[in-house]
Amino acid sequence: MTFIKKPIFRHPSLPKNDLGLTYRDYEGLVSTLCAGCGHDSITSSVIQACYDMSLPAHKIAKLSGIGCSSKTTNYFLNQSHGFNTVHGRMPSVATGANLANRDLIYIGVSGDGDTASIGLGQYCHAIRRQLNLTYIVENNGTYGLTKGQFSATNDKNSKNKKGNDNPFGAIDLALMAIELGAGFVARSFSGDKEQLVPLIKTAIAYNGFSLIDVISPCVTFNNHQYSTKSYDYIREHNATMGELDFIPEKDSIEINYKEGENIDISLHDGTNINLHKLDASYDPRNQNDVVNKLRKYRGEGKVVTGLLYLNEEVSEMHKVLNTSKTPLNEIPLDTLCPSHDELNSINKNFT
């Protein structure tokens, strides 16, 4: 908890985006999380991504559940729509909001407890329904808000701060998402903004369900020498699959990487991404290959980060349901609801 007011003064040469805004215009309140929390870096990355993409804040809705992670929606995009929902129920509210207004950009922030425990069912069905949502899991493997119990994503071989073993295995949210049919699955590390910011931008641009599972060390309860989600552990065991460049439609940037190691992918909205592969044998579009690789690396004790899986062909909920192109909240009530006569004629079918 920080009691110093953040000064309103800004660097006078701060660059501005296409909307004439600086990144500080995308800020929220000062974080009340513990000093050094990985979540704050993710907050900064979301701010940076939205600034870079020149997104108008009023076209974004940020949603979250309960927990340290879910508090963070208060710390970015002060001018956006927001909904702090019940524990684990962010996907339902996001689904409802998305059905009512398909024109907004939906960013959901959740934690390992909110997603992998109380909200696991909701998580699965949001993916299954192909909800157009950027789902960021701020994954620290611990229940920080209730003083450091193991969460469902904590690795079996790790210990808690007092040295007690974790008796249960971890849920791998990324593998699960691939299995459930998510079209965009990434894992990242809060301490690596160079990787995280382009992933968030790509996830926002991706038209469908996108998961970014961000390992985000809990400095207070899970950053000790036995932890597998500490700053040091992740830095030592990080196996980055590739470096991602996000190239908005209007920009045409030539990136010179070694031949044969790059993949260019176009997203539905015309955005291009350029993946510079660090593991040449890895193709993020081959689902079986990806799943096998992830299992293999996990067996070797590595934390695989980067864009893990991408399928441009996966659809999104509105397309599947063939809903109206006009957002429901913009359709006048008399068009949206059947008239009394219409209702009577429908009811007649049941008599």
Next chain:
Amino acid sequence: MMKPTDIKNPNYFHKVVDCQWACPAHTPVPEYIRLIAQRKYTEAYMVNWESNVFPGVLGRTCDRPCEPACRRVRVEEKPVAICRLKRAAADNKNNVDSYLPEIPKVKNGKKIVLIGGGPASLTVARDLMPLGYECTIYEKDPKAGGLMRTNIPSFRLPEGVIDEEVDRILDFGIIRKFNEEITSLKNILNRNYDAIFIGTGAPKGKDLNIKNRYESIENIHIGIDWLTSVAFKHTDKIGKRVIVIGGGNTAMDCCRTSLRLGGLDVKVTVRSPKADMKASDWEIEEAELEGVPIFDNHSPKEFVIDKGKLKGVIFEKMVAHYDDNGKRTLKPSGDEPVLFECDDVILAIGQENAFPWIEKDVGINFNEWGQPIVDKTTFQSTLSNVFFGGDAAWGPENIIWAVAHGHQAAISIDNYCNNTDLLDRPDPITNLMSQKMGIHEWSYPNDISNSNRFAVPHADHKLALNNINVEVELGYDEKLALDEASRCLNCDIQTIFTENLCIECDACTDICPVDCINFIQNEDEDSLRKSLRVPAINLNQDLYISDNLKTGRIMAKDEDMCLHCGLCAERCPTGAWDMQKFTYIETQAKEIKILDYVE
């Protein structure tokens, strides 16, 4: 590759305290502003008095090199009103007698003579008296104070303020030889003083040798002489129409004084464009507020005399031309010359030091422009027991420079009298002390006011113009002073980084309101400056560079923009950042007591 910053070098953090660095006397500005904020006016005054000797005078008249340097102007329009806060300390203080240094009854046997009773000599005497020296001041005017008394009009600096601060030093037991003009240095040398300090200022106002200059001696005045004559009440009126020629602060004082002595149509003319005028912006502003028009690009061509009486001045209009290097030349515009009619003309076109009383064969060497050759560090002339300071050394500057010279000359004189090498000068006192009191508790006020600079209230316009002794600026009242004090960013509270504690979590980078903290690959300075979050383009400000961190990166902080808000330290989970107060105290000949007044 940049090397890690050596924060033990006293100049590194001193440079970050921009106001103190810019002050010739290195007054610890943030320290006294914090004392004002705590309403400890007497202590705030004494911190100033130790450093700059004349806080009441300087709080009204200083040229304030600290203010353009103030960090606040990098993030908003106007600096903290450092100068006027100094006055607030002086206005609100209690009696300071008990804080003053003790003057030994038994003297050390060394006798010093100081020629000229201005701020430079008074500073030397103040620094030497507590050490047991016997000091004698010669002053040609009836009272000491020099240009503070003679050249600054009383509506800007009341006589009482000068008397208080000058007498405080004289009362140390200085032997006063006032109304005595020295006409021969040889005479003084023959009296066997242990050292001689020359602080005779720049008493010679420049004349303007154009046509008809000497046809009317009565109505063409030399600015500084005229102001002196007003100060000593030998002159109490001037004609209705006055032209002041010149664009410096003396010109501003002359025109405003004229308004108070009967001038109704007073104008200032200056050869150069207005933007190039030497006067301080705030002095120009005050003159204009009182209704004095400034005619720039007007070069005086001749005085017009009618029947032996001054009728006016003919001016040629000028245009400024700038060459590729920005060097300015003024050329006639070719327009018809203009005649400004007037009753009196005051020439305020510069002043210089002059030493007709120093015999050529005493051993003091002068350069080709008649300036004494004085060592920049020791203030010693080519005659080993003669020292110079203030405007007498290198020509006109201002009071705060004279004070700074005085401190250094006093150290030299003390060394000289003790047979110590003059270059063996004491180091400054420096210290770094953590301000952390507990979790989220800091012992300095980091809740900075976002307000704009508060204006100083003025006396009623009519009242002020009717009486030369009515001070125009009323000074801040207590509320305004406290409000203004809370604008200070506390630039002496430094961000200290400890590499081996850092876990590279980015918390400091994320929270910094001005984007000055970077975790980045080391490069040479040029490239590094360009690759920061926001490029560091101000080359006058250093980068704070850490040693290599675990990931192989370094921490690089641009000192230019840092607001010293402490959020980096507040958000650091490991204490790798700490806020530490940097104390820098310039050493003087006498014992310096600043640390007694601050916490």
